[in-house]
Amino acid sequence: MRITRKKVIAVISSMALISSLFLGASTSSAARKDSGTVTVWIQGDAKSWPAAVDRANKMFNSKYPNVKVDIQYQTWGDSLKKLDAALVAGNTPDVFEFGNTQVLKYSAAGALKDISSSKSRFAYSTNWLKGLEEAGSYNNKLYAVPYYAGSRAVMYRTDLFTSLKIKAPRTYEQFTAAADKLMAANASNSKFSAVYMPGKYWYAAMGFVYDSKGAIAVQEAGKWKGSLDSAASVEGLTRWKNIVDKYSKADKSGDEGGQWEVFAGGNVAMSYSNGWETCCIAPQKGAFFPMPSIRAGEYMPAFLGGSNLGVPAKAKNPDWGVYWIKSFTSGQAMREIVKAGNLPNNTSMLTLVKGGNAQVAKGATSTWFVPAAEKWVNVENANVLQTMLSDIATGKKTVAQAAEDASAEITKLLN
Amino acid sequence: MHKRSSIFANISGFFAIIFMGFPVYWMVTTSFKNRQDVLSTEPTIFPRSFTIENYQNAFSREGFYSSLRNSLIVVLITVAISLFLATFASVAIARTKFTGKRSFISTLLIVQMLPLSALIIPLFLLLTRLQLTNTIGGLALTYVAFILPFTIWTLRGFLANIPTDIEEAALVDGCTRVQAYRHVLLPLMAPGLVATAIFAFIQAWNEFLLAYIIMQSQENLTLPVWLASFTTRTGTDWGPLMAASTVTAIPVVIFFSLIQKRIATGVTAGAVKG
Amino acid sequence: MSSATKLRLRPKKNLWPYLLITPALAVILLILGFPVFRLITLSFQQFGLAEIVSGIPTWVGFENFQALLKDPEFWIVLRRTFIFTFAMVAASIVIGAWLAHLMLRMNTILRWLLNTTLILVWAIPALVGISIWKWMFSFEFSIITSTINRLGFDFAQRNWFTNTFSGFSIIGGVVVWGAIPFITISIYAALTQVPKELLEAAAIDGANSRQIFRSVILPILLPIYVILISLSIIWDFQVFTQIWVLLDNRPASEYYTMAIYAFEKSFGLSEYGMGAAIALLMIFSLLGVTWFYIKKMVQIGDNNA
Numbered sequence: 001m002r003i004t005r006k007k008v009i010a011v012i013s014s015m016a017l018i019s020s021l022f023l024g025a026s027t028s029s030a031a032r033k034d035s036g037t038v039t040v041w042i043q044g045d046a047k048s049w050p051a052a053v054d055r056a057n058k059m060f061n062s063k064y065p066n067v068k069v070d071i072q073y074q075t076w077g078d079s080l081k082k083l084d085a086a087l088v089a090g091n092t093p094d095v096f097e098f099g100n101t102q103v104l105k106y107s108a109a110g111a112l113k114d115i116s117s118s119k120s121r122f123a124y125s126t127n128w129l130k131g132l133e134e135a136g137s138y139n140n141k142l143y144a145v146p147y148y149a150g151s152r153a154v155m156y157r158t159d160l161f162t163s164l165k166i167k168a169p170r171t172y173e174q175f176t177a178a179a180d181k182l183m184a185a186n187a188s189n190s191k192f193s194a195v196y197m198p199g200k201y202w203y204a205a206m207g208f209v210y211d212s213k214g215a216i217a218v219q220e221a222g223k224w225k226g227s228l229d230s231a232a233s234v235e236g237l238t239r240w241k242n243i244v245d246k247y248s249k250a251d252k253s254g255d256e257g258g259q260w261e262v263f264a265g266g267n268v269a270m271s272y273s274n275g276w277e278t279c280c281i282a283p284q285k286g287a288f289f290p291m292p293s294i295r296a297g298e299y300m301p302a303f304l305g306g307s308n309l310g311v312p313a314k315a316k317n318p319d320w321g322v323y324w325i326k327s328f329t330s331g332q333a334m335r336e337i338v339k340a341g342n343l344p345n346n347t348s349m350l351t352l353v354k355g356g357n358a359q360v361a362k363g364a365t366s367t368w369f370v371p372a373a374e375k376w377v378n379v380e381n382a383n384v385l386q387t388m389l390s391d392i393a394t395g396k397k398t399v400a401q402a403a404e405d406a407s408a409e410i411t412k413l414l415n
Numbered sequence: 416m417h418k419r420s421s422i423f424a425n426i427s428g429f430f431a432i433i434f435m436g437f438p439v440y441w442m443v444t445t446s447f448k449n450r451q452d453v454l455s456t457e458p459t460i461f462p463r464s465f466t467i468e469n470y471q472n473a474f475s476r477e478g479f480y481s482s483l484r485n486s487l488i489v490v491l492i493t494v495a496i497s498l499f500l501a502t503f504a505s506v507a508i509a510r511t512k513f514t515g516k517r518s519f520i521s522t523l524l525i526v527q528m529l530p531l532s533a534l535i536i537p538l539f540l541l542l543t544r545l546q547l548t549n550t551i552g553g554l555a556l557t558y559v560a561f562i563l564p565f566t567i568w569t570l571r572g573f574l575a576n577i578p579t580d581i582e583e584a585a586l587v588d589g590c591t592r593v594q595a596y597r598h599v600l601l602p603l604m605a606p607g608l609v610a611t612a613i614f615a616f617i618q619a620w621n622e623f624l625l626a627y628i629i630m631q632s633q634e635n636l637t638l639p640v641w642l643a644s645f646t647t648r649t650g651t652d653w654g655p656l657m658a659a660s661t662v663t664a665i666p667v668v669i670f671f672s673l674i675q676k677r678i679a680t681g682v683t684a685g686a687v688k689g
Numbered sequence: 690m691s692s693a694t695k696l697r698l699r700p701k702k703n704l705w706p707y708l709l710i711t712p713a714l715a716v717i718l719l720i721l722g723f724p725v726f727r728l729i730t731l732s733f734q735q736f737g738l739a740e741i742v743s744g745i746p747t748w749v750g751f752e753n754f755q756a757l758l759k760d761p762e763f764w765i766v767l768r769r770t771f772i773f774t775f776a777m778v779a780a781s782i783v784i785g786a787w788l789a790h791l792m793l794r795m796n797t798i799l800r801w802l803l804n805t806t807l808i809l810v811w812a813i814p815a816l817v818g819i820s821i822w823k824w825m826f827s828f829e830f831s832i833i834t835s836t837i838n839r840l841g842f843d844f845a846q847r848n849w850f851t852n853t854f855s856g857f858s859i860i861g862g863v864v865v866w867g868a869i870p871f872i873t874i875s876i877y878a879a880l881t882q883v884p885k886e887l888l889e890a891a892a893i894d895g896a897n898s899r900q901i902f903r904s905v906i907l908p909i910l911l912p913i914y915v916i917l918i919s920l921s922i923i924w925d926f927q928v929f930t931q932i933w934v935l936l937d938n939r940p941a942s943e944y945y946t947m948a949i950y951a952f953e954k955s956f957g958l959s960e961y962g963m964g965a966a967i968a969l970l971m972i973f974s975l976l977g978v979t980w981f982y983i984k985k986m987v988q989i990g991d992n993n994a
Contacts, residue, residue, distance in 0.1 A: 039631075044644050047477075072631050075643050077938050081956050082628050085536045087741045089543035105959070109738035191456065191846065251828035253851040255937060258650040262829050265456045280650070283451070313742065381957035383939050394851065424794035428803050431788055435869065436806040438821045439813065441832065458832045500713040507709035508990055519710060520990040524983050526721060528975045530927050532952050533968035536961065537727035541720070560720030563713050571990065572916075592705070621814045639814055653824065660817040667812035 035066035038320035039093040041083075043307070044073040052336035056328035060320075067320055083312075087111060092312035094321030098144060100135035100306045101370050101380060107136070107143035108374040112310040113318050116142045123330050124346035131304035131369050132345055144308035145325050146345035148337050151302045151364040152203065153288045155263065155273035155281075155356070168289035171296050179247045182269045189267065190249070196259060196271040197244050199252035199393030200386040203303040204272040205240045210301040210368040211293050212236030216385070217371040217410050224373045226410030228388070228403040237392060237399050239294075244393045252393040255386065274305075275357035276341035288356040290363025302360075304367040306343070373414045384409050446470070446657035453654050469658035476655070481634050482641035485551060486620060487666070489637060492555040493619040494612050497562045501611065502604070504563075505570035506596060510579070523564040531561070531624065539628055549631040557629065558619045566611040573607030574600070616670055638663050731965035738959045746962075753966035762942070763950075763967075767974065770926065770946040773857065777925040781865045782918055785872030792877050807870040815867065819934045822863045826850075826935075850936060853943050860944075863931045868924070872917055879913045880906075919982040926975050947971040 038060070046053055057069045072093070074082065080102065086092045098106065106112055119125050119142050128146045136144030154175075156168070161178075164185055169175040182194035197204060206216060214233025217226050227233060244252065249267070250259075260277040262268055264284055271277075278286050291300040309328065311321040327333065329345060338344050338352050343361055353361040370376050379385070388406035391397040397405070445453055449464040473479065508516065538557065539548065547553025577600065585595040623639040630636055642663065645656040732753055734746040757763045792800050810818070825833050826849045837844050850856035883906055891901045929948040932940055940949055951971060955964025976983070 044647055048647075070632060072633060073644070075627070075646070078624075078627055081535070084738075084741060084956070084959070085539035085628055088536050089540040089548075091539075091543040091548065105738060110742045111738060249846065251846070251848045253848045254828050257937065261454045261650060262456070264451075264454055265829065267456065378958050381939075381953065383941055386939070387941055390851075420796040420799075421794045424791040425796055425799055427791050428788075428795045428799040431791075432799070432803050432806050435803075435810055435866065438818060438825065438866070439806065439809045441825060442813065442817070442821050454830065456829050456835075458830060458835055460832065460836065496716075500716060503709040504713035507706040511703065511706040511709075513703070513706035516706075517987050517991050519714065520987045521983065522714075522717070524986060525972075525976070526717060528923055528927075528972055528979075529721065529725065530929075530948055530951065530968050530971060532929065532948070533728055533955070533965060534721070534724040536955075537724035537731075538720070540727070541723045556716065557720055560716050563717055567713060568986075617811065621816070623816055639816060642814065642817065651820075656817070656820070660814060663814055663817070664809070664812045668809065671808045671812065 034064060036317060036320075037068045037070050038064075038095070038317055038324055040069065040071045040095040040321075040324060041074050041079065041093040042071065042095070042097040042309075043076060043079065046071075047073065049337050049340035049342075052328065052333040052340070055333040055336060056324065056330070059327035059330060059333075060324050063323060064320060067317075069324065087312065087314065090314050092314050092316075094311060094315040094317045095324055096310055096312060097147060098308050098310060100132055100304075100308055102377055103136055103144045103308045103310060104138060104372065105374060105377045106310070107138035107141075111313055112143040113313045113315065113322075114141050114143060115145070115311060115322055118322050118326075122326050123334070124344075124348060127347045128345055129304065129306075129343075129347060131367055132306050132308060134372065135306075135369065136308040136310070144310035145329055147307040147309045147329065148334075148345055149304055149306035149343040149364070150274050150276075151304055151343060151360050151367065152207075152272050152274055153290045153302065153360040153363045154270050155277055155286045155288055156270045157263075157268070158285050158287050160269050168287075169292055170289075172292050172294045172300075175292050179243075179270070183247060186269075191267045192269075193247060193249045193267060193271075194269045195243050195247040196250045196262060196268040197240075197248040198250040198254045198256050198259065199244065199390040200255040201272070202385040202389055203305070204256070205237065205389050206368065206385070207272075207291065207300050207302060208240040208243075209233045209236035212239070215371075216379075217373065217414060219371075219373075224371065224411065224414035226407030226414070228410070229400070229407040234399055234403050237403055240389075241392050241399060253390045275343070275353075275360035278356050279341065286356065288359035290359055293366070299363045299366045301366045301368040302363050304364060304369055306345070371414070375414050378413045379410055382409070382413060384413065442657050443661055445653060446661050448654060450654060469654035470662075472652070472655040473659040473662065476641075476644075476659075478633060478636060478641050478644070479659070482636045482638045485630075485635060486638040489551055489555050489558070489626075490616055490619045492551070493558040493562065494615045496555065497559045497566050497615050498608055498612055500559070501563055501566035501570050502601075502608070504567045505574055506600070508567070508571045509574035523568055526561075526564045535624065535628055538625075542629060548629055549635055551635070554626060554629050554637075555619075557625055558615075558622065562615045562618055566615060569611050569614070570604065570607050573604060573610075577603045613671065617667060620667060728965050728968060731962055732969050734962045736960075736962040736965075741959075741961075749962070753963050754970070757963070757966055757970065762945075763970075766945045766947060766950045767970075770948075770971075771974075773861070773928070773946060774922060774925045777861055777864050777868075777928070778918060778921040780861065781868040781872055781921055781925075782914070784865060785869045785917075786876050786914075788869065788873045789876035789880060792873070793880060804874075807873055810866065811870040815930060816934065818867060819863055819931055822859070822866075823935050826859055850944075856936075856944065860928075860931050860935055863935065864925060864928055867931075868921060872921070875913060875917060876910070879910055883909050915982065915985075919979055922978055923975065926971075926978070947974070 053071060057071075060069055061067070074097070076099070079097075083092070083096060083106075103112075122145055129149050132146035132149055133142075136142060136146060160166075160182060161168070164181055166178045166181060167174075169178050179194040183192070186192040186194075209215070209228065209232075212232045212235045214230055214236045215227050217224050219225075228237070244250075250262070256272075259268075259271050260273065260280045263271055263273075263277070263286065264281045266284060272291065273286075273288075275288070278288075291302065292298075293300045309325045311318050311325070315321050331349075334344050334346075334349060335352065338349060341357060343353060343357070343364060344350060350361050350364075370380075384406050388402045391402045392399050396402075444462045446469050447465050447467070448462050449466045449468065452462060452464040507513070508520065542548045542553050542557070545553070547556065581603070582595045582599045585599045586592065590598070621639060622637075623643065626637045627640050627643070630640065642656065642659055645652045645659065731746075733748060733750060734740070735749050735752075736746050740746050788803070792803060795803065813821075825831060828846055828848050831847070834844050834847050849859055887905050888901060891905050896904065927948050928946060929952065932944055932946060932949055933952075936944055945953070947967065948971070951964050951967035954960045954967055
């Protein structure tokens with residue numbers, strides 16, 4: 001019985017201890033020593049290029065032999081929540097990976113360290129991909145370093161193209177002609193898509209918009225204005241809807257997640273895909289061609305996706321963070337990243353891109369990017385584009401009506 | 416009060432098993448299918464292939480053993496501490512009168528209504544100040560706080576069902592109060608403890624969001640966070656995920672089947688004298 | 690036991706109860722006290738990314754609440770949440786109770802099988818259970834759609850979530866599926882505890898089955914129903930993961946419930962003050978609905994010492 005009472009008292013006193021800790025504690029800023037830990041939050045995707053991570057760590061440790069590199073892999077869905085919580089608590093990592101559409105909001109809010117002065121120390125910083133560099137910059141200052149890029153082109157079934165004697169299209173007319181031919185040859189298969197185009201695939205649909213010289217939003221006198229309802233944008237959206245209606249059996253209210261799995265199933269002749277998607281389409285065989293523009297000799301602008309690496313303003317060891325980023329984007333590490341099926345963060349290494357990805361890289365000479373508005377993430381989070389597109393694809397709204405509604409909402413969200 | 420079995424009940428039961436069990440069946444069979452069969456656009460109810468590749472894949476993934484170990488530790492600590500603390504508190508509510516009892520009970524009931532996601536950021540701030548982030552103890556303590564109200568309340572209901580005469584007889588026989596509790600009341604509470612243990616076990620075993628936010632180092636992840644790593648930009652690895660999930664469910668099933676008889680009595684006894 | 694004995698055994702001023710509750714109360718207050726306090730202050734602030742970085746919140750008084758109460762979307766979401774909760778609670782209690790009563794009349798093997806199935810469902814990690822459902826109703830790989838097609842219907846490939854009614858039905862299906870094991874097992878256990886003698890006595894007295902149910906079974910079952918219903922209301926009102934996962938982590942606004950709405954405002958739009966205000970209104974609505982239950986429970990808990 002005495003034990004029980006003692007236990008009770010012990011529990012209570014340990015509670016008191018903890019609460020006094022809470023009241024009295026403050027984040028002690030550790031003196032900068034050359035030993036400690038640099039904490040890196042990158043997405044789990046990097047587990048597919050472990051050699052690059054190894055090289056980065058080796059290079060880092062050759063300068064800081066006593067600093068431990070702690071790589072903590074994140075998941076795309078929840079990493080920003082974790083970052084926000086860490087920012088509030090002042091307990092941030094030293095390196096954080098952003099999707100390139102996410103970073104602007106954080107740069108603008110002052111959550112990231114201005115690393116403009118270190119720019120020249122990063123490899124290839126003079127010929128970084130412009131889109132990625134812009135994504136990581138705000139007010140002409142650099143906040144996040146280009147990490148790797150991804151772009152999309154048309155992935156096609158080589159066997160189907162050979163058997164119907166179709167050559168990789170170079171103009172938009174050849175593209176639709178090929179799709180017509182494929183549809184006709186597979187008329188008996190009710191699940192067959194000549195062009196697999198899910199209804200919420202906004203990266204693809206906006207390519208059509210930008211190809212028609214339209215835009216998602218434009219800046220007028222310091223204010224953002226949704227411009228999907230412009231004549232040019234509506235023209236692009238109408239062409240996109242035409243593709244959906246005529247050639248696609250994809251889910252009109254679905255997105256492109258896992259489209260390679262559908263491709264693998266054998267009912268798809270072409271899909272608008274990332275360079276690495278050939279990884280996962282066995283037993284089908286796929287190759288790429290850049291999506292042709294409506295203007296002969298040009299490519300349809302592709303969305304330049306990718307990631308940037310930033311150092312949170314409140315990071316405990318910002319210098320180590322910067323140096324780790326430098327190591328991770330060094331020539332040697334970048335080569336490994338490219339080998340794993342990504343586009344490099346710079347133009348001079350584009351020639352290293354091999355296989356299907358080479359075609360993707362070719363198409364990536366013409367790109368578009370989301371409006372450089374601080375509040376752009378809100379448009380993505382509110383699903384404005386996805387909702388508009390699936391309304392168009394399912395016929396719930398006319399193109400003009402859906403575009404007008406979306407534009408109004410974009411204007412509201414961006415300002 | 417079992418009655419003679421009726422055809423209607425048996426047929427309904429049969430359909431209930433099918434409808435309730437199908438997702439489970441689908442998980443287990445998928446875990447043994449090859450990739451092509453998993454990704455078939457013409458899926459069939461009975462599998463067309465058999466492979467243990469998915470299990471090999473799941474086991475060989477980085478972090479399986481460490482996350483299994485972490486999950487077991489977190490769950491055991493959580494269950495142990497919450498039962499320990501809840502036993503005391505429930506005895507206080509069910510067996511004594513004290514000023515502030517109403518407020519205490521209200522707190523227990525209202526805490527169960529707090530939406531977890533709204534509390535995450537301040538919670539993380541707090542745990543940082545306490546230096547409990549990225550520690551198993553911190554995660555377990557957080558689980559205990561969320562689980563305690565339900566546990567205390569259930570145990571209280573259970574205690575209310577045990578006649579006070581029993582322990583008072585023990586007191587009359589010369590036992591001290593603590594002896595009476597320990598030797599008379601505690602054994603009678605066992606089924607209630609088991610029921611609440613199950614509840615605490617499942618809650619802590621399956622929780623994702625807190626575990627993801629609080630734990631940081633790779634070697635500190637728990638199973639649900641590890642399971643989330645099966646989904647990357649290249650999609651979800653369905654086969655291995657189903658294999659891993661099947662494995663993850665096994666400890667719970669074992670835990671259950673060991674003490675199932677007692678849950679039943681525990682859950683109701685806890686409630687009947689609501 | 691006479692009250693005289695009671696008094697003797699329980700000294701009036703006693704520290705025991707406080708010693709007994711302090712550890713539990715300390716953990717709850719330590720871990721949840723500050724977050725709840727911060728949630729309340731947050732709801733009176735404008736707190737976005739800029740405030741997170743500067744650490745200096747902007748106090749806005751009741752502005753968040755005023756903005757919400759004026760926003761038609763808030764009311765739509767609140768109404769939707771109530772309807773959804775009501776439907777979920779009704780469905781899970783009715784089906785759960787029905788199964789429990791049927792279990793009394795099943796043969797032993799079926800009863801054992803059903804019991805095992807229920808436990809398996811309970812044991813699957815929630816996230817995985819939901820993913821399986823999502824997959825069963827996916828556009829391309831759905832076993833449900835293809836089975837329906839094989840039975841001779843033409844559903845082709847189908848997005849079950851385009852139509853919000855069918856979408857919410859599936860979400861509801863997942864919620865109910867996950868809730869049934871707890872409900873059925875609890876009610877079944879209660880039923881098996883109805884003393885045989887009571888039933889026999891009632892039968893001898895000439896009561897018919899409806900009368901037996903009303904006068905013998907119901908009084909024993911009522912308390913457990915009250916608890917199960919209240920818990921279901923609390924849980925179903927806060928349903929989040931099911932909707933989130935089934936709709937690809939980006940539910941369209943016609944699928945917003947209070948929990949999703951608060952989450953989107955907080956984490957999606959970084960309007961943490963607004964998100965906190967929604968969360969508080971959510972807690973208040975829930976308190977409103979369960980007021981009777983809480984009052985009753987506090988009373989019962991207070992009396993039966």
